[in-house]
Amino acid sequence: YRVFCLVSDGESSEGSVWEAMAFASYYSLDSLVAIFDVNRLGHSGALPSKHCIDVCQRRCQAFGWNTYVVDGRDVEALCQVFWQASWVRHKPTAVVAKTFKGRGTPLVEDAESWHGKPMPRERADAIMKLIESQIETKRNFDPQPPIKDSPEISIMDVRMTSPPDYRVGDKIATRKACGLALAKLGNANDRVIVLDGDTKYSTFSEIFNRGYPERFIECFMAEQNMVSVVALGCASHGRTIAFASTFAAFLTRAFDQLQMGALSESNVNIIGSHCGVSVDSWGSMGAYQKVCVLACKCMVFFSIVRIGIVHSVLLALYQVLRHRVSDKVTVSGAGITVYEASAAGKTGLHIFIRVIDLFTIKPLDVTTIISSAKATEGRVITVEDHYPQGGIGEAVDAAVSTDPDIKVHSLAVSGVPQSGKPKELLDTCGISARHIVVAVKRMLLN
Incomplete structure (x- = not known):
């Protein structure tokens, strides 16, 4: 099939449009046609290129697209270039169509300040009659829907052929565990990309690439395009299980696309690596923003435990890692702070804490949090390797807000973290085991 994408000249000011243009040209997507509606006007006024059709034409050609220029109101001319585009090979096609907003409407055609405004009723009736008088046929068009001749495919029941093969005490980078998990999924189901x-x-997505190069797509450093055009597009027909992977900090460039994907209920999986200060031996590559930006219709996982990395692509999960009847404080963390919380409970300083791994940040396991909080006399401490805004602390606080007997104290990153060794950075930012012990003691005193 062929794909037709209508792009406004105002929208083409977005960098994501040109990320997509470069991607389509690189991969020679000759089944793709983009129609640029060049009507001169944006929401607030005239656009920079106005009606300079040659500017848009040269840009499209510079990006390696086969390009046609037409009168956007000439249906026959549009049909002709669409037919010509169907014969072009190894290049996507751009159709630069010159149009006028409100064409044929007195005092409205090509006029500013009409974008998104309703027409006054006293003028609307006259304009409708004018438009009806210009219709040259009384034929009723009844286009037929496209024939769906592709075989039915189910991507709902995906199972790994074997569990992860790790031994107790093995040390392996979380990102490598993630790459191995993706490769296992690729082996289990040929719809995984x-x-x-x-x-x-x-x-470590290169592990998947080595095993299944025909199902690996290199999107280069264009995260908005990777999320919107590629990942969401691949998942739109329910025929692939798509995973998009990059540094979590780089995904901040694609929040708009992530939000639109969530609102569209797209079944796509986004993997952000190198989260938090504990990875800043890389030189300030860590992502310190939190899950508030993914709060709409998303499931959000945060794991550092290797088995959790595998489960993250299959199901929601939480885990109470440490609990006793004598526990006095519940400590909730995710990722590396779970280890710090566990270490705090093993200091030998009679710190009786219950440790919860909030592996699934959204949806949050409110029942487990509240039951653990009540078992520890309403004392809860959250620890996160990120900024507090929109993070675990705020999520837990909101979950227990209806119970006045539960008090939540949050430990999180403040300020701008620097480069350094993981243990040093965790301690400097106040989220190490030592700081957890201090927070527990203070909460017990109060």
Whole structure:
């Protein structure tokens, strides 16, 4: 089939449009046609290129697209270039169509300040009659829907052929465990595809690439395009299980696309590696923003435990890692702070704490949090390797807000973290085992 994408000249000011243009040209997507509606006007006024059709034409050609220029109101001319585009090979096609907003409407055609405004009723009736008088046929068009001749495919029941093969005491980078898990999924189901933003040797998605190169898509350092055009597009027909992988900090460039994917209920999986201060031996590559930006219709996982990495692509999960009847404080963390919380409970200083791994940040396991809080006399401490805004602390606080007997104290990153060794950075930012012990003692005193 062929894909037609209508792009406004105002929208083409977005960098994501040109990320997509470069991607389509690189991969020779000759089944793709983009129609640029060049009508001169944006929401607030005239656009920079106005009606300079040659500017848009030269840009499209510079990006390696086969390009046609037409009168956007000439249906026959549009049909002709669409037919010509169907014969072009190894290049996507751009159709630069010159149009006028409100064409044929007195005092409205090509006029500013009409974008998104309703027409006054006293003028609307006259304009409708004018438009009806210009219709040259009384034929009723009844286009037929496209024939769906592709075989039915189910991507709902995906199971790994074997569990992870790790031994107790093994040390392995979380990102490598993630790469191995993706490769296992690829082996289990041939509908799994992986996309990466020029970070495959850091995220270890190259393990999947080595095994299944025909199902690996290199998107280069264009995260908005990777998320929207590629990942969401690949998942839109329910025929692939798409994973998009890059540094979590780089995904901040694609929040708009992530939000639109969530609102569209797209079944796509986004993997952000190198989260938090504990990875800043890389030189300030850590992501310190939190899950508030993914709060709409998303499931959000945060794991550092290797088995959790595998489960993250299959199900929601929480785990009470440490509990006793004598526990006095509940400590909840995710990722590396779970280890710090466990270490705090093993200091031998009679710190009786219950440790919860909030592996699934959204949806949050409110029942387990509240029951653990009540078992520890309403004392809860959250520890996160990120900024507090929109993070675990706020999520837990909101979950227990209806119970006045539960008090939540949050430990999180403040300020701008620096480069350094993981243990040093955790301690400097106040989220190490030592700081957890201090927080527990203070809470017990109060």
